[in-house]
Amino acid sequence: MSGTETETAARQGWMGLLARAPAARLAALMAGRALPGFDWLRVPETGGVMLRGRTGGTGAPFNLGEMTVTRCTLRLASGETGHAHVMGRDRAHAERAALVDALMAGPRAAEIRAEVLEVLAAEEAARRHERAAKAAATKVEFFTMVRGE
Amino acid sequence: MYVAVKGGERAIEAAHDWLAEERRGDPAVPELTLEQIREQMTLAVNRVMAEGSLYDPDLAALAIKQARGDLIEAIFLLRAYRTTLPRLGVSIPVDTGAMRCDRRVSATFKDVPGGQVLGPTFDYTHRLLDFALAAEGEAPRARQAEPRQEPTPRVTEFLNKDGLIQDEVRTEDTPPDMTRQPMEYPAGRALRLQALTRGDEGFVLGMAYSTQRGYGRTHPFVGELRIGAVEVEMEIPELGFAICIGEVTLTECETVNQFSGSRTEPPQFTRGYGLVFGQTERKAISMALVDRSLRWQELGEENTGAPAQDEEFVLAHADNIQGTGFLEHIKLPHYVDFQSELELVRRMRADAMTAKDPAT
Numbered sequence: 001m002s003g004t005e006t007e008t009a010a011r012q013g014w015m016g017l018l019a020r021a022p023a024a025r026l027a028a029l030m031a032g033r034a035l036p037g038f039d040w041l042r043v044p045e046t047g048g049v050m051l052r053g054r055t056g057g058t059g060a061p062f063n064l065g066e067m068t069v070t071r072c073t074l075r076l077a078s079g080e081t082g083h084a085h086v087m088g089r090d091r092a093h094a095e096r097a098a099l100v101d102a103l104m105a106g107p108r109a110a111e112i113r114a115e116v117l118e119v120l121a122a123e124e125a126a127r128r129h130e131r132a133a134k135a136a137a138t139k140v141e142f143f144t145m146v147r148g149e
Numbered sequence: 150m151y152v153a154v155k156g157g158e159r160a161i162e163a164a165h166d167w168l169a170e171e172r173r174g175d176p177a178v179p180e181l182t183l184e185q186i187r188e189q190m191t192l193a194v195n196r197v198m199a200e201g202s203l204y205d206p207d208l209a210a211l212a213i214k215q216a217r218g219d220l221i222e223a224i225f226l227l228r229a230y231r232t233t234l235p236r237l238g239v240s241i242p243v244d245t246g247a248m249r250c251d252r253r254v255s256a257t258f259k260d261v262p263g264g265q266v267l268g269p270t271f272d273y274t275h276r277l278l279d280f281a282l283a284a285e286g287e288a289p290r291a292r293q294a295e296p297r298q299e300p301t302p303r304v305t306e307f308l309n310k311d312g313l314i315q316d317e318v319r320t321e322d323t324p325p326d327m328t329r330q331p332m333e334y335p336a337g338r339a340l341r342l343q344a345l346t347r348g349d350e351g352f353v354l355g356m357a358y359s360t361q362r363g364y365g366r367t368h369p370f371v372g373e374l375r376i377g378a379v380e381v382e383m384e385i386p387e388l389g390f391a392i393c394i395g396e397v398t399l400t401e402c403e404t405v406n407q408f409s410g411s412r413t414e415p416p417q418f419t420r421g422y423g424l425v426f427g428q429t430e431r432k433a434i435s436m437a438l439v440d441r442s443l444r445w446q447e448l449g450e451e452n453t454g455a456p457a458q459d460e461e462f463v464l465a466h467a468d469n470i471q472g473t474g475f476l477e478h479i480k481l482p483h484y485v486d487f488q489s490e491l492e493l494v495r496r497m498r499a500d501a502m503t504a505k506d507p508a509t
Binding site: 008012015016019020045046047048049050051052053054055056057058059060061062063064065066067068069071073083085086087088089128129130131132133134135136137138139140142 | 198199202203204205207208231234235236237238239240241242243245246249250251252259260264265266267268269270291292293294295296297298303305317318319320321322323324325326327328338339340342343346347378380381382383385387388390391392393394395396397399401403420422424426
């Protein structure tokens with residue numbers, strides 16, 4: 001993987017994490033943090049994204065239905081741009097996600113990674129683990145009835 | 150002669166005021182919050198999102214509250230809202246093979262890799278009213294076990310390895326979108342699946358049930374039913390790459406159906422497919438049965454004239470918002486139409502009387 005590809009993969013990782021994060025949790029992690037001023041390149045806008053599935057899960061695409069998504073793009077006074085596409089209609093969530101994205105391109109990346117992204121990632125992993133553990137508890141253990149005894 | 154009149158504004162305003170009061174119910178009872186509806190009426194929220202064709206649990210909860218629990222009215226509200234949204238793009242087709250399954254069962258293979266995972270199901274409950282729920286109690290806690298880390302493989306993959314089941318050939322064709330172009334017949338499978346996934350659960354269930362009772366029989370088994378979370382990814386042109394924009398819960402059903410073969414195909418199993426927003430398994434199974442039934446022509450099967458084989462009949466009547474709009478409009482004033490009918494019947498009666506009794 002080239003340097004650019006690694007950077008892209010890392011950015012895809014945190015952008016997805018921010019989109020999936022509970023809006024209130026992201027807000028709490030950003031609260032009390034000194035945030036830089038910025039200009040909007042695209043103000044937060046809510047719209048619909050058409051989800052697609054595939055026939056049989058693997059075949060030809062078809063339209064499944066839409067979901068609400070809010071997007072925005074901003075530029076920090078120091079020049080870095082941040083972008084967000086997040087599920088739902090919460091403009092503040094999109095703004096915070098774009099701010100984090102922009103801060104990750106600048107000198108505060110280490111602070112944001114440790115105090116916001118890694119916290120969100122750990123919490124998401126814990127949520128997913130708990131759900132998978134509950135599913136595992138409902139897995140059927142078959143046993144064989146021995147005949148003729 | 151009938152003279153057109155205006156009026157009713159005051160009556161309409163009073164009716165809407167009363168509607169608001171009745172919606173609230175007894176003020177001594179605490180008002181429902183949207184969070185309560187979203188968290189505790191989840192399957193109603195799921196149905197409204199599926200048939201409203203818009204994934205947004207908060208909006209669906211609001212629609213249910215506003216509609217006083219009338220789910221078709223709530224679906225109507227969500228559909229109306231949906232039309233106001235600019236289309237920001239389309240997702241990459243979701244990978245249901247990577248679903249983090251809450252539930253995954255197969256009725257065809259007992260020892261399927263990944264196992265039979267029941268999840269939070271009503272199956273095997275006794276369907277006896279639980280009066281304990283009438284009282285407030287402690288929040289229940291689910292049991293946990295060592296979780297599966299890897300994705301759960303698809304059941305149809307096992308049959309596919311032996312060529313025993315019809316393959317789903319991957320394409321990247323742009324599917325038609327019934328929210329952008331009027332329906333045209335023959336619709337094709339992609340358009341049928343879009344219409345079925347947002348179709349009325351009761352209607353799609355009725356159609357599916359009719360195939361089980363012999364009207365276009367397809368001998369289905371539930372090869373696999375899975376419910377869980379999938380990530381939604383979209384290409385962002387200004388970034389030049391795809392990102393995950395959120396996560397949705399989906400229900401997927403694949404049926405395995407008998408097929409005796411045709412002039413072009415050897416005997417093999419065929420498939421029906423259902424994929425629906427939320428935890429909505431009755432709908433997803435129904436969708437898969439109706440999908441399979443509508444494929445009779447493609448698979449070279451006989452048209453027995455069964456309703457569930459008639460694509461236009463099924464798709465044109467599956468939508469409960471279209472249906473309710475046309476049905477309920479007949480309760481609105483039709484005074485002029487009816488006046489003309491009345492005059493016509495009077496004239497016909499007078500003519501009939503004269504013919505019967507020419508003496509008068």
